[in-house]
Amino acid sequence: MPELLESTRMALLLLITLDPDLWEIIGVSFRVSLIAMLFAIPPALLIALALARLDFPGRWLLISLANTLMAVPTVVVGLILFMLLSRSGPLGEWRLLFTQPAMAIGQWLLAMPLLVAMLHSTLQGIDQRAWETARLHGAGRGAALWRLLGEARFGVLAAIVASFGRIIAEVGSAVMVGGNIEHFTRNITTAIALETLKGEYAQGIALGTVLLLLALILNLLLGMLRGRGQQSLSS
Amino acid sequence: MNDTNMLEITGLSHGFAARPLWTIDQLQWSGQDMVHLRGDNGSGKTTLLRILAGLDMPSQGRVRWRLEQAWLAPPCPGRVIYLHQSPYMFDTSVFDNLGLAARWHGLARSDAQQQARRMLAWCGLEKQGRQRARSLSGGERLRLALARAWLLKPRVLLLDEPTANLDALAIAEVDALVADLSRLGCAVLLSAHHTSLLTDRCRRRWQLVDGILQESVLVASRESERVLR
Numbered sequence: 255m256p257e258l259l260e261s262t263r264m265a266l267l268l269l270i271t272l273d274p275d276l277w278e279i280i281g282v283s284f285r286v287s288l289i290a291m292l293f294a295i296p297p298a299l300l301i302a303l304a305l306a307r308l309d310f311p312g313r314w315l316l317i318s319l320a321n322t323l324m325a326v327p328t329v330v331v332g333l334i335l336f337m338l339l340s341r342s343g344p345l346g347e348w349r350l351l352f353t354q355p356a357m358a359i360g361q362w363l364l365a366m367p368l369l370v371a372m373l374h375s376t377l378q379g380i381d382q383r384a385w386e387t388a389r390l391h392g393a394g395r396g397a398a399l400w401r402l403l404g405e406a407r408f409g410v411l412a413a414i415v416a417s418f419g420r421i422i423a424e425v426g427s428a429v430m431v432g433g434n435i436e437h438f439t440r441n442i443t444t445a446i447a448l449e450t451l452k453g454e455y456a457q458g459i460a461l462g463t464v465l466l467l468l469a470l471i472l473n474l475l476l477g478m479l480r481g482r483g484q485q486s487l488s489s
Numbered sequence: 490m491n492d493t494n495m496l497e498i499t500g501l502s503h504g505f506a507a508r509p510l511w512t513i514d515q516l517q518w519s520g521q522d523m524v525h526l527r528g529d530n531g532s533g534k535t536t537l538l539r540i541l542a543g544l545d546m547p548s549q550g551r552v553r554w555r556l557e558q559a560w561l562a563p564p565c566p567g568r569v570i571y572l573h574q575s576p577y578m579f580d581t582s583v584f585d586n587l588g589l590a591a592r593w594h595g596l597a598r599s600d601a602q603q604q605a606r607r608m609l610a611w612c613g614l615e616k617q618g619r620q621r622a623r624s625l626s627g628g629e630r631l632r633l634a635l636a637r638a639w640l641l642k643p644r645v646l647l648l649d650e651p652t653a654n655l656d657a658l659a660i661a662e663v664d665a666l667v668a669d670l671s672r673l674g675c676a677v678l679l680s681a682h683h684t685s686l687l688t689d690r691c692r693r694r695w696q697l698v699d700g701i702l703q704e705s706v707l708v709a710s711r712e713s714e715r716v717l718r
Contacts (some may be wrong), residue, residue: 383577386544392567392593392641401589405580 257455265463276460283441286354286432287422290361294369295414302373303399306380317374323367328360329426335360336430352433357441360427365417367416372416376409377402412479419472423465494555495520495645496541497674501550503536509548510536511700518693520645520676522706523667525688528680529695534680535574538647554578556644567594571647575654576620576634583614583633586622590633604640612636612666628659635666639675646670648679652687660685683716687703 268276304310305317337343339351350356384405388398403410425443432439434448442461450458496518504510510533518524528534539545541552543564553560556568563569579586609615610705612632617625622633631651638646648667652660664686671677671690681688696703712717 335613341694383573386571387573387577387579388544388589388593390564390566390570391590391637392542392595393589394593397593401500405579 261455262459262470266461268456268460269463273460276457278437279442279445279461280439280464282354282439283422283443286357286413286428286441287361287418289354290358290365290421291414291418293358294362294365294417298366298373299410301403302371302377305370305374306377307385307399307402317371320367320374324371326367326423327426328364329430331360331363332427332430335427336362340432352435352439354432354439357428357439360431361378361424364424364427365421368417368420369413372413375409376413377404379409380406382468401481408479408482412476415472415475415479419469419476421465422468493519496555497551497553497560499551499553501540501543501547501552503533503540503547503549509700511697511702513550513702516645516695516702516704518676518678522692523671523676523690524678524693524695525681525691526678526695526697530682532697534697535649537702538649538678538680541581542569542647546573554645567641567701569645569647570641570643572631572634572638572639572649572651574650576626576630576631578633581622582618583620583622584609584618586633586650588642589663590640594641601640607690608636608640611639611669613662626659628662631659631663632666633653635663637668644673645676645678648677650680650682652681652683652685660687663687664690671685701711717718 301316335356336351337485338345339348339356340346341351350359380402384402385398388401393401395419423443423445428439428441429444429447432441432444434440434444442465446458446465494517496516498513498516500514501516502509502512526534526537536545540547541563543552549632552563553562554565554569556565581589581590584605587605588601591604592598594601596604609618612635614625614629614633614636617629635646641714644698648665651663651667655663667677667679667687668690679687680693694705694707696705699700
């Protein structure tokens with residue numbers, strides 16, 4: 255017990271004194287996850303829009319696929335990506351294994367199904383009158399679609415926030431294709447998972463605190479967005 | 490085709506082939522008289538209006554609008570506008586609902602704002618300009634929807650049950666706006682269950698009875714009725 259208290263005290267000290275190693279690790283987490291989100295949002299929006307607005311063969315199959323992929327364990331995504339990116343793998347020439355881009359690709363794969371599924375259900379819920387009203391008032395297809403996104407903005411933001419929360423907290427893929435290399439690919443979750451095993455409790459607690467705070471902030475944000483989203487759908 | 494007509498319907502039917510909702514062999518409308526579309530619940534009034542707007546496709550037949558010297562099949566965005574029974578308010582301010590339509594109409598930003606302000610004054614919602622459109626009352630929403638449509642200077646307005654759920658005062662306010670539109674040359678076709686100030690203004694009546702559209706022209710107190718088919 256005294257040991258735990260001491261570690262916690264050290265952890266707070268690390269956070270407060272802006273320990274450069276600690277903040278470097280936090281920086282890697284945010285950089286990788288933000289890049290993954292940046293590349294995931296546009297295609298996910300397009301796919302979700304197509305699933306919500308167009309009736310094409312295989313539509314339900316795609317929706318079920320997105321829902322199924324949401325449940326794939328992160329470590330399995332890591333495993334598949336590891337095999338693809340390893341020297342002898344089909345994408346070995348890219349030389350991406352144990353780099354931040356590899357981690358971002360893994361998180362992109364994890365974010366896509368969640369984003370598509372959540373965006374699809376949000377966009378599906380938009381009143382058909384919105385599209386009809388925009389089109390009859392002279393909006394082109396593009397402008398009308400843009401308006402639909404505007405009508406669903408709270409749901410869209412909620413999907414983005416939830417997906418970001420999922421990927422920044424995942425450890426399975428990051429540890430497999432990132433490798434927890436110090437000053438390079440060590441991020442919050444891999445540091446907690448692997449450094450704690452070496453007895454580095456203080457750093458683990460400090461990083462865990464950052465993740466918890468982030469989870470709290472993201473969930474507060476989600477709650478607010480859900481409230482606003484329901485308000486705007488119900489009227 | 491007769492060039493004095495604005496709308497021509499030929500062999501139009503909707504529903505299942507064996508049992509169509511309604512059938513309209515021939516129907517013309519010059520657009521000069523306001524039309525009151527009547528019919529029982531489920532007689533297909535909304536469906537007819539939606540087909541005229543081009544939001545739904547008929548099972549059979551043809552609809553043609555004559556607009557700017559050319560016969561066009563619906564939808565005719567910005568020229569033939571349909572307002573839902575409860576008009577859709579975009580999730581923005583009252584002012585921006587007008588601004589959006591103005592931008593879609595192709596106006597530059599400053600012109601769009603100017604137009605939006607003019608229409609806000611026209612429909613009497615100047616004080617509510619910054620309010621969220623969805624917080625408006627039913628009557629105010631309809632006025633805003635009329636202003637948003639009129640901003641595009643459409644030739645035809647199709648109003649689906651505009652007076653349903655409105656009190657007498659709100660109906661009077663809406664009636665004043667519709668009268669204004671009609672006077673300015675916009676053809677108005679509205680469906681309504683109950684008679685009101687607004688339906689009294691209509692000089693032509695289309696009634697859906699047992700899947701057949703009966704047309705009557707109301708001339709002063711005398712009603713001459715012509716049954717189609």
